[in-house]
Amino acid sequence: MQFLRWFYGLLLNLFPGEYREGYAEELQAVFYLSLDAAGKKGRWELIRVILWELFCLPGAIIFEHLRERRKTNMLRRFGSHFNFVPDSRSETLAALAPFLLLGALPTLFSYFSKLGLMPGWLSIIFTLFMLVSVVSLFVLGFIQAVPRWFIPHPGLPLPLLSVYGIFGLISGLINFPNHLYGTSWFLGQLVFQGLLSAGMFLLIVLLLLVTGLIPGLRLFYRRLRADWTLLCFILYGMAPFALVFTFDYYINEEPYLILAFLILAAGGWFYLRSTVPWKRFLALIGGLALSMLSAAVGKASLYSGPWPRPQYFTWQTELMSTIIMWMWLAMIMLVPLALKLLPPSSNSSPATSLFLPRSPE
């Protein structure tokens, strides 16, 4: 009997590796129980069961190998289109899509349309195409278990949740201290934009808690812990929304907006090309600062143009409001540094970092 058990265990090695890992222990346990039950019924029943098991085994082994191959082929076919080679042009374009496809290009088409260089309907079609592309990349990034190119994409919806969700809740609960504007416009604006950004701090904490506590998401948490700049890159993805938000009500802002989006893309490009965490962080902070600066200068220079500004707005307040927004965004991007202060994650290892080169399948 012992020999039979040993022999069956040996034969199980003929199954594909992944199948063996998942089922070998169970197969052995059920086989032993079947032998025990047959042994109690007599020698002939035992022989019958052994022969039946050995007769069926080759077919099952072949079937599992075929299934394994079919699964691998299916995964390869689906995944290969979006499993970009690290540092390739495709990977860079996919990573910078929030800044280029959702930011710079639709703004450029809209500007061309305004200047009469492109029909309005064509601009709308192009913009819709870009939007669909970014949404598709967003879905694919999740399906592909958050590859490197996907990192800035989840940053896109975060400001929407923060401003329209959490700020909406805060403003419903407390009255904004308007008297602060009477004391100092700067102070009033600082507190107002702080309240707008408060949701982002909460969302970061929520993101870390959810990924840390839900078993299925822990690998992602470990990646965040292994490389704190990943969270910075996620948060960098919120910048396009901030730019659009800061130019609200402006007219002819497109050239400045396009420049700001391109600077953001450049910051992202430097981040992807760098291997040193501090350099990566500086690329993002620098990209954000220059981008917001170009927006601030754009607002100040467009101030005298035709846009429906309230009377108490001056070019100085316009310039400063964007600089205050940048200050808060920069503060939010400093939060991931706190990850370095936390005790090491129990299973964190450099191998879990997204920034190790991934070979394409």
Place this chain on the structure above:
Amino acid sequence: MAIDPIPYLPLTEPTFYILLSLLPGKKHGYAILKDVKDLSGGRIQLSTSTLYTAIGRLLDQDLIARFSDAEETVGPGFPRKSYALTGLGRRVLSAETGRMQVLVKEASLRLRGHAI
């Protein structure tokens, strides 16, 4: 939206009995093996490897789900994984039963007309 069970039909006899065996609740591999034999009146005797090939396919199709049992809840030597029908598995089983009822009804009517 609930997945349509019709594309999963018809089921093979062993698959039908495996799903039927899981209808009352969770079972581990050996219990399924015994139950299939009992339900089929001894006609279908699955080997261990055939059973797990079928289980693997049913898991891929989301007709059953796999659960890890705590060591103390299973007897010594028993597998620590058990299986249960999913909602889809239950609907597929029900659809297959309905399909077979129609077959039996039609066949019975014809046979009655051509009584031997």
